[in-house]
Amino acid sequence: MTSELIALFEYYEKEKGIDRSTMVEAVESALLSASRKSVIGKARDLQVKIDPKKGDIKAFAMLIAAEEVNQPYDEIDINLARKINPEAQVGDEVRVEVTPKDFGRIAAQTAKQAIMQRLRQAEKAMIYDEFKDRAGEIVSGTVRRFEKSDVILDLGKFEGVMPSRERVNTEEYNVGDRIRAYVVAVDNGSRGPEIILSRSHPNFVRRLFESEVSEIADHTVEIRSIAREAGYRTKIAVHSDDDKVDPVGACVGLRGARVKNIVRELNNEKVDIIRWSDNVREFVTDALKPAQIRSIQINEDEKKISITVDEEELSKAIGRRGQNVRLTNKLVGWDVQVDKDESAHEAFEARVTEAASHLVGSLEISEEMANVLVTSGLVNLEMIATEADPEVIADILEISAEEAAEMHQKAKDKYEASTA
Numbered sequence: 001m002t003s004e005l006i007a008l009f010e011y012y013e014k015e016k017g018i019d020r021s022t023m024v025e026a027v028e029s030a031l032l033s034a035s036r037k038s039v040i041g042k043a044r045d046l047q048v049k050i051d052p053k054k055g056d057i058k059a060f061a062m063l064i065a066a067e068e069v070n071q072p073y074d075e076i077d078i079n080l081a082r083k084i085n086p087e088a089q090v091g092d093e094v095r096v097e098v099t100p101k102d103f104g105r106i107a108a109q110t111a112k113q114a115i116m117q118r119l120r121q122a123e124k125a126m127i128y129d130e131f132k133d134r135a136g137e138i139v140s141g142t143v144r145r146f147e148k149s150d151v152i153l154d155l156g157k158f159e160g161v162m163p164s165r166e167r168v169n170t171e172e173y174n175v176g177d178r179i180r181a182y183v184v185a186v187d188n189g190s191r192g193p194e195i196i197l198s199r200s201h202p203n204f205v206r207r208l209f210e211s212e213v214s215e216i217a218d219h220t221v222e223i224r225s226i227a228r229e230a231g232y233r234t235k236i237a238v239h240s241d242d243d244k245v246d247p248v249g250a251c252v253g254l255r256g257a258r259v260k261n262i263v264r265e266l267n268n269e270k271v272d273i274i275r276w277s278d279n280v281r282e283f284v285t286d287a288l289k290p291a292q293i294r295s296i297q298i299n300e301d302e303k304k305i306s307i308t309v310d311e312e313e314l315s316k317a318i319g320r321r322g323q324n325v326r327l328t329n330k331l332v333g334w335d336v337q338v339d340k341d342e343s344a345h346e347a348f349e350a351r352v353t354e355a356a357s358h359l360v361g362s363l364e365i366s367e368e369m370a371n372v373l374v375t376s377g378l379v380n381l382e383m384i385a386t387e388a389d390p391e392v393i394a395d396i397l398e399i400s401a402e403e404a405a406e407m408h409q410k411a412k413d414k415y416e417a418s419t420a
Helices: 002-016 020-035 078-084 103-131 202-212 247-252 254-265 280-287 311-318 320-332 343-363 367-375 381-387 390-397 401-419
Strands: 047-050 057-066 075-077 093-097 138-147 150-154 159-162 178-189 192-198 222-229 233-239 270-275 293-299 304-309 335-340
Touching: 002 020, 020 047, 020 103, 057 078, 075 078, 078 093, 103 178, 103 192, 138 159, 138 202, 159 178, 178 202, 202 222, 202 233, 202 254, 222 320, 233 247, 233 280, 233 320, 247 254, 247 270, 254 270, 270 280, 280 293, 280 304, 280 320, 293 311, 304 311, 311 320, 311 335, 320 335, 343 367, 343 381, 343 401, 367 390, 381 401, 390 401
Parallel strands: 057 075, 159 192, 233 270, 304 335
Antiparallel strands: 047 057, 057 093, 138 150, 138 178, 150 159, 178 192, 222 233, 293 304
């Protein structure tokens, strides 16, 4: 038992960082509990002491010196008491060693489980003490194993868990991989302390920028807002009170070196760095780039922004599966609605209607035929008279050559009359 204890102490002290005095106290308590089940457990005021260096185990009892011993587990003969303490008197308490010969074997059999339990408790308490103030930091660890879809990371002395909800869907992890993660919380629950880690949390990106960009670390540049869809895209709004500092340029770095390091850590997740502004119009315009905005309407009471873009810009503004506009909503903190600008289309339709109406009156044809001519490019009398011939008109309107020739001649006569 002595050699086992010393080996146990040395292992936990070196590998787990648990103080030896804490382990000695735990083992003594466990042995005392186990001893109460044996004969010596009946002794008065039983104590168990361990030499932390040698591992020797001894049991002591506080017995009362008596002329005649009537209660052997509570009393000791006065003559024996004076061999231990020459000044002992009847009625005095004497500290007597009561270690049985087979105490080490008995202790090994009955106390090992209790010892390990107490040591685990001490280890858990140390985990909580060390990590309770580290929530919000980034730590590095090695993937040790998987429990269902949760990832267990070896953090050195301790283990951390990255629940499935905190994983990035686009990332795959393998046992032995070295990864960095954000400490979301350290929970001290009924099962002991648990270090909750995340790679999908928006603050993981915040901490990466703080470690990579010195201007953020020294508060020259401030991160005002972050919106993230982990594994796909992140938008981060930055600001500086120093007019001489470009907050976006500081985050991008020389030739994009700083943001490239962060993107690499995020496994090529797209990162948009945006200049934060008090002017919500400017802010949302920058946030929706590269889309070009045609118009913005702001409802401050409802915190709602209505934006219109040209049809060819709509997909850029909304983004893949609505990602760009969703992230803009989170970043700005307003309800941003993006719609296609219909004004140009409406103006075109109005011109078509006007041109067709003019042809109906001039050529005495139906609205349907007039619309076909206009949408085919023959929008007025001049074009019909000078740029088309009866064969083309007959082909467009699917009419006979005679009808087409008559219509062409009428258009020619009307046009010449209007220019005479």
